[in-house]
Amino acid sequence: MTYRTETLLKRPDARTISVPGDVAFHRTMHYRAVPLAALLEGIGRDDHLQFVAGDGFAAEIPATLLMNMQGSEAWLAIEDPSRPWRALDKNRGSAGPFYVVWTRPQAARVGQEQWPYQLARIRKLGGVAERFPAILPDPSLPADSDVQRGFAVFQRTCFACHTLNAQGDSKLGPDLNLPHNPTEYLRADLLRAFIRNPQSLRQWPQAKMQGFDTHALSDADLDAVLAYLRHMAGRKPGH
Structure with a gap:
């Protein structure tokens, strides 16, 4: 309608x-x-x-x-x-x-x-899992694992702008696993700082990414989404 x-x-x-x-x-x-x-x-x-x-x-x-x-x-x-x-x-x-x-x-x-x-x-x-199977973590992981919790946070926060393993509908931001996952080239402390405030790591007036403060993304949720990203670094297509 x-x-x-x-x-x-x-x-x-x-x-x-x-x-x-x-x-x-x-x-x-x-x-x-x-x-x-x-x-x-x-x-x-x-x-x-x-x-x-x-x-x-x-x-x-x-x-x-x-x-x-x-x-x-x-x-x-x-x-x-x-x-x-x-x-x-x-x-x-x-x-x-x-x-x-x-x-x-x-x-x-x-x-x-x-x-x-x-x-x-x-x-x-259809649901995200049905449409984009390449973003799913290992199904053998427990539902209450950090990776599975991080996958839920990823869908709620990151997936609105980014693809992962070339799957997703939004192209506002870069793919978060191809060719490299950010956990592969950024230290954990720098990646956390970037997610909290992108301009703190790389100043760019035209940048579109908005930071996530602790109200928008708790420390526990941030840890979980980083666990998911680290996990997905080992689940690239063809690996």
């Missing part, structure tokens, strides 16, 4: 919401928005959705998280052409026309990569 700005703004369930600590604007923002679950007609809780931005960013969000009516709630914020939002910093343009925002995101541990802005389309797809 195609939605237009004017149609969404006229919906009876459109309302003004306040979003403290907005991920894109780093301040409290106020939006006209519609509950995202109300727009997902025909989508079941077991479905998997991909939110694709105009620049190619592709956020993978399970429908069960979007339909969670207790705790965190997802909204589709709609930019009114007569009252445009302020520009994003670092020359990133506008967050409009549509932006997925959350109220009480901490309740469901919603990650900053699950706030896609400049939204162009929503796609119903």
Whole structure:
């Protein structure tokens, strides 16, 4: 289904919401928005959705998280052409026309990569494991292992911008295993510093990668995703 700005703004369930600590604007923002679950007609809780931005960013969000009516709630914020939002910093343009925002995101541990802005389309797809088998860790590893936990974190944070083993939908950032995995050429302390603040390692005004502070990515989650990356360095195609 195609939605237009004017149609969404006229919906009876459109309302003004306040979003403290907005991920894109780093301040409290106020939006006209519609509950995202109300727009997902025909989508079941077991479905998997991909939110694709105009620049190619592709956020993978399970429908069960979007339909969670207790705790965190997802909204589709709609930019009114007569009252445009302020520009994003670092020359990133506008967050409009549509932006997925959350109220009480901490309740469901919603990650900053699950706030896609400049939204162009929503796609119903198979799960990540089904579509991209080359990114899977060794299936014999226990579900509670650091590698398996890191794989879950990778999907929530890194996979929106990067491919791995040449698989994935987003091409904003480089592949994280081919030809070399970052754990193969960066010391662990430097890689941690880079993920926290990319500009601390290599200053580049045009860089697109946003850092992950401890609120967005805990130390335990960072350790887990690094364990996954180290593991995948030994699971390249043809190895």
